[in-house]
Structures are given as C-alpha cells and as structure tokens.
Amino acid sequence: MTVLVKVMLKPGVLDPQGKAIADALHRLGYGSVSDVRAGKLFRVEVDTDDPKAAREAGAQMAGKLLANPVIEDYEVLLEAADAPAGAAR
Amino acid sequence: MSGATAPRVAVVVFPGSNCDEDAARAARNVLQADVKMVRHDERALGDPDLVILPGGFAYGDYLRSGAMARFSPVMESVAAFAGQGGAVLGICNGFQILCEAGLLPGAMLRNAGLRFVCRDVFLRVESKRTPFTLAINKGDVLRMPVAHGEGNWTAERRVYEEMVARDQIVFRYVRSDGSRGEGANPNGSLDDVAGICNVKGNVVGLMPHPERACDELLGGTDGARLFKSFATTRMAMYGT
Numbered sequence: 001m002t003v004l005v006k007v008m009l010k011p012g013v014l015d016p017q018g019k020a021i022a023d024a025l026h027r028l029g030y031g032s033v034s035d036v037r038a039g040k041l042f043r044v045e046v047d048t049d050d051p052k053a054a055r056e057a058g059a060q061m062a063g064k065l066l067a068n069p070v071i072e073d074y075e076v077l078l079e080a081a082d083a084p085a086g087a088a089r
Numbered sequence: 090m091s092g093a094t095a096p097r098v099a100v101v102v103f104p105g106s107n108c109d110e111d112a113a114r115a116a117r118n119v120l121q122a123d124v125k126m127v128r129h130d131e132r133a134l135g136d137p138d139l140v141i142l143p144g145g146f147a148y149g150d151y152l153r154s155g156a157m158a159r160f161s162p163v164m165e166s167v168a169a170f171a172g173q174g175g176a177v178l179g180i181c182n183g184f185q186i187l188c189e190a191g192l193l194p195g196a197m198l199r200n201a202g203l204r205f206v207c208r209d210v211f212l213r214v215e216s217k218r219t220p221f222t223l224a225i226n227k228g229d230v231l232r233m234p235v236a237h238g239e240g241n242w243t244a245e246r247r248v249y250e251e252m253v254a255r256d257q258i259v260f261r262y263v264r265s266d267g268s269r270g271e272g273a274n275p276n277g278s279l280d281d282v283a284g285i286c287n288v289k290g291n292v293v294g295l296m297p298h299p300e301r302a303c304d305e306l307l308g309g310t311d312g313a314r315l316f317k318s319f320a321t322t323r324m325a326m327y328g329t
C-alpha cells in the first residue's frame with residue numbers, strides 16, 4: 001500500500017520559507033494570498049494489504065524520523081488504491 | 090601538560106562533516122589533547138574526556154539538519170557517554186545533531202533571513218555552569234564566526250521558560266558592546282539564543298565556531314577560551 005505522510009510546521013512556528021514564497025506570489029500579482037506554509041510530503045510504499053497496519057507504520061515512521069515533534073505536526077493518509085497509478089508521474 | 094595528563098578528545102566524523110579537522114587541530118593546539126577521530130559507524134569512543142560533534146553537513150542535511158546523523162551507531166555511544174556526565178560539545182551541525190538526538194532541547198528552523206550566513210558574530214556568556222564556560226566571566230563577549238543556513242533555534246514556550254529557570258542558556262548573540270538588539274542575531278533564533286546546555290550542564294551546543302577562532306592568524310582567539318575553560322575544569326575535577 002502507499003502511505004502518504006504529510007509534515008507541516010506547527011501553527012505559530014515561524015516559516016521563513018513559506019513567507020518568502022508568499023512574497024514571491026505577491027510579486028507575481030497574487031494579491032489575494034494572505035499566507036503560505038511550506039511542508040513536506042512523503043510517499044512511502046509499504047508491503048502490506050492491511051490499511052490499519054499501513055497507517056500505523058506511517059505514524060510510527062513520522063514520529064521517529066519523518067517529522068520533528070518539537071516543530072512539526074504530521075498527518076498520515078492512505079493513497080486510494082483505485083487512483084490512476086500514473087497520474088502523478 | 091605532560092603526555093600522561095593530556096586530555097583525550099574524540100572528534101566524531103560523519104559523512105559530510107567538514108570541520109572535523111579544525112576541531113581536532115583546536116583540541117591539539119589549545120588543549121594539547123590526544124585526539125581520536127571516531128567514524129560515524131564506530132562505537133568505541135576510546136574513553137575520552139571530551140567528545141566533539143563537529144560542524145558540516147552530516148548526511149547532506151537530508152530531511153532536516155542532524156536528522157539522519159542521529160541514527161548513526163556512534164550516537165548510541167555519545168548518548169551513553171553524555172548520560173554518564175561526560176563532556177560533549179556540539180558545534181554548528183553538531184548542535185543540530187544534539188537537538189535531533191534529544192540530548193539538547195529545542196529544534197532548528199531555517200534562518201529567518203533564509204540566507205546562509207557566514208560572518209563573525211559576538212556572543213555573550215550567559216552561564217558559567219558548563220565545563221566550557223566555567224573559567225570565563227558571565228557577561229564576557231566573545232567574537233567568533235558563524236556559517237549556517239539552519240541555525241534558527243527554537244523551543245516550545247514552556248520548555249524555553251524551564252530552560253531559562255534552570256540556567257541552560259549558555260550564549261546569546263549580542264552587539265560588539267555586549268548589548269542585545271538589532272543586527273546582533275544572524276538567524277532569528279528565539280531570544281537571541283546562540284548556545285545551550287542540558288540540565289546537568291555537561292552537554293553544550295552552539296551555532297558559532299569556537300574551533301575557527303583559536304589562532305590569531307585566523308582572526309581571533311576567543312574560541313580558544315572555551316577549550317581553555319574545559320582544561321581548567323578538568324584540572325579542578327581531577328587535579329593535575
């Protein structure tokens with residue numbers, strides 16, 4: 001199964017990268033942009049057919065390595081099996 | 090110092106460390122130390138008096154600075170050594186690794202200005218409770234270089250307040266006259282923090298590079314004061 005781990009800086013933690021991107025969007029004319037937060041997305045292939053096990057594995061990986069709990073929150077999602085496999089490639 | 094009393098210093102070398110030789114040189118020149126370079130995949134530190142985690146870009150800073158280095162076999166030995174009260178100094182990337190490993194509190198964010206900052210800064214000694222500052226006066230201002238892109242140290246408010254109460258803030262960025270304010274902090278770190286220690290005071294991390302300020306030829310010797318302080322502390326603890 002494919003586990004998606006989304007990692008974002010916690011609310012309130014300064015995100016210099018997101019701020020720079022917001023500034024660039026403003027310069028491109030997107031005046032309606034009020035805030036940008038930059039994060040990371042990990043696409044992890046796990047050898048299991050059990051959604052619960054896959055989700056749990058993803059959460060463990062996020063807690064131990066993929067996210068730093070001091071500054072980041074994470075969210076674990078399962079990629080839908082019926083999604084077109086080549087869509088993102 | 091005679092050979093018998095020379096301190097033993099272990100300098101850890103990760104793939105991507107690039108200040109390891111500078112740290113070893115500072116230890117040899119200032120401490121007259123017997124230096125052992127310890128690879129990331131080794132476990133034997135060689136019964137050191139001091140372990141230095143040097144600057145650089147361990148594992149290419151992949152994921153987050155220090156995130157991968159933390160899982161090196163050598164870090165288990167460093168954690169055990171620190172747990173027994175052994176002196177550990179993390180410089181720049183070494184500081185980032187100590188935070189990721191949980192041996193020091195807090196975490197690093199990108200520099201507030203987003204740029205890699207490479208220049209001299211001024212540090213004020215805020216605490217004398219570590220082996221590296223015991224022989225320096227509180228309030229003394231030291232000049233040494235920084236060179237990092239991710240040195241914006243931060244911690245949860247509650248954690249930070251506890252650290253302040255426990256005297257764990259060791260260095261703050263200041264202006265040349267020792268005052269805090271505009272222009273002093275190169276990376277936007279919380280409350281101008283440049284270096285911290287653990288609760289016991291034996292593990293210290295700082296973003297600036299004391300090992301690059303140990304020789305007049307390189308523009309200053311203020312960094313040597315940290316190593317000299319360590320030597321003084323060791324003498325006081327073990328006698329000559």
